[in-house]
Structures are given as structure tokens and as C-alpha cells.
Amino acid sequence: MYAKCGSLAEARAVFDGMQFRDAVSWTSMISAYGTGGKSCNAAALFSKMQNSGLCPDSIAFISVLSACSHSRLLEEGRYNFKLMTKRYKIIPRIEHFACLVDLLGRAGKVEEAYRLLAVDHLFRLVPEQSGYYVLLSNIYAKAGRWDNVTTVRSIMKRKGLKKMPGAINVEINDRVYTFLVGDQSHAQSKKIYEELDVLVGKMKEAGYVPETDLALHNVEEEDKEYHIAVHSEKLAIVFAILNTKPGTPIRVTKNLRICGDCHIAAKLI
Secondary structure, three states: OOHHHOOHHHHHHHHHOOOOOOHHHHHHHHHHHHHOOOHHHHHHHHHHHHHOOOOOOHHHHHHHHHHHHHOOOHHHHHHHHHHHHHHOOOOOOHHHHHHHHHHHHHOOOHHHHHHHHOHHHHHHHOOOOHHHHHHHHHHHHHOOOHHHHHHHHHHHHHHOOOOOOOEEEEEEOOEEEEEEOOOOOOOOHHHHHHHHHHHHHHHHHOOOOOOOOOOOOOOOHHHHHHHHHOOHHHHHHHHHHHOOOOOOOOOEEEOOOOOHHHHHHHHHO
16 A cells, blocks of 8 residues: 555555565565666565565566566566576466566667567467557657557557556545546646646756657657646646645556656656
8 A cells, every 4th residue: 555655665664564474565565666666676675585485476576577677677677587487487477578578678679579579479368458569569669660650559440459548546635536638627627737837837947858759750749748748647746736735745646657758747846
């Protein structure tokens, strides 16, 4: 619970206070560090787990591989994948392959991701899960291979697969509010967008440059900037600022991973 609220210190305090830690306890804390951007902590804790005498299971390896992916720890991820298969004799699952594909893609190793991990293999195992198609599309987009992006999206369209919409929740005064990208369904939408414009202006004065790499490639740069400017994270944060007192912690939760631009924007805001 603490980890999913972004309170890693409190999560670690609970973990350290446990008299007995099973594989689930270790994996939960490793996953917390990985999700919270503390991948080095995740890797260190994973090593400590092994030194404690516990054998990590397939779920623990998903957590540590995911942590490596989020922080582009390429060699660390490769080492752990080999450790899983060679030392612990764990047969890789679709999630392990997906983490490694993501890791290689983020490191710019697109050809290796396709050649060594056989993206086609992913699609044969889970042909109807849109998330893996989106993963591949994002990797190609990051590499500037827009023809491949178009091909993947065409396959999704032909199969009737749709990307899961990103949704942000923020809790204020015991009520949960949900935002989607470009959301204008809230009563305060006009005020939210006005305040967001002010914030974006201040961020640019502080050196903020919108990350438009993964935005649609067939639109103008200004349109790309607008598309990422109205991401649900930014709308939810502005809504919370408008409806809480100064100094109040703002915690937003999302069903998908936050994009790099929203991560930078949140720090500046």
C-alpha cells in the first residue's frame, strides 16, 4: 500500500520491521523500488534476497527485470535473465520476454530485441493482448522507425485490438476523481486548462522542453506539444493544486506507466 502511494520510506520501514520475510515480502519491496525509479535499490535488494537463502521465483525475476527496464540497466537485465534461466532453471514466461524486449528497446537495441527475443514469438503466445503490440510500437517510435509503427498499428486494427486508455485517479476529500487524456468532462475543466497553460509557460521559462518523441509522427510539432500537454497526469495534478491547500501531498495513480514527459513535468510543477 505504501509503495503504491509512492511512500517508499514507509514501505521499507514496514519491510525492515518484519520478523519473517517470505518471497512475497521481498518481491513486493523489490517491485516497489523498481516502480518508484529506484532500480539500483531494487537490484541491491534482489541480491540481498538471494544471500538470505531464499530462491527467487519467476515473479521476483519479473520485478527485477522490470526495474532494470525502467532505468535502462541493460547489462544488469541481461545478467538477471541469464541468472534466471541458467542458475535457477526457471522457464521464461511471456512477462519475462516482454521485460527484456522493453529493456533492449529503451537501450536502442531494436534489432537485437527483434532478433534475439523473437517479437513474433510474443504474438504467437498472446496474439490478442494489445499491450505487447503497443510495446513494440513504442520501441519502433523511439527509434524513429515510423514505417514499422504504421505496420504494427495496422495489425492491431485488423485484429480489432485497441490500446488500453490511460486513466489517472486522484483522491481529494475522500472522493476519487478520474481523468483521461484531453479530458473536458469535469466541472472545473475551463479553470484546469487555464491554470495548465500558466504552468506550462512557467516550466518553459525554467528550461522545460516537451518530449514529443512518442507523439504521433504525422502531425505538426505544435500539435504534438498540445497532445502531451493535456495528458491525464497533468490535468489531475492541476486539478489537485486548485482544490487543496499549499503543502498538501498530491498522489496520483495510473493504470499504465507514466510517460517521460509527464515525469519531467511533474518534477518541475
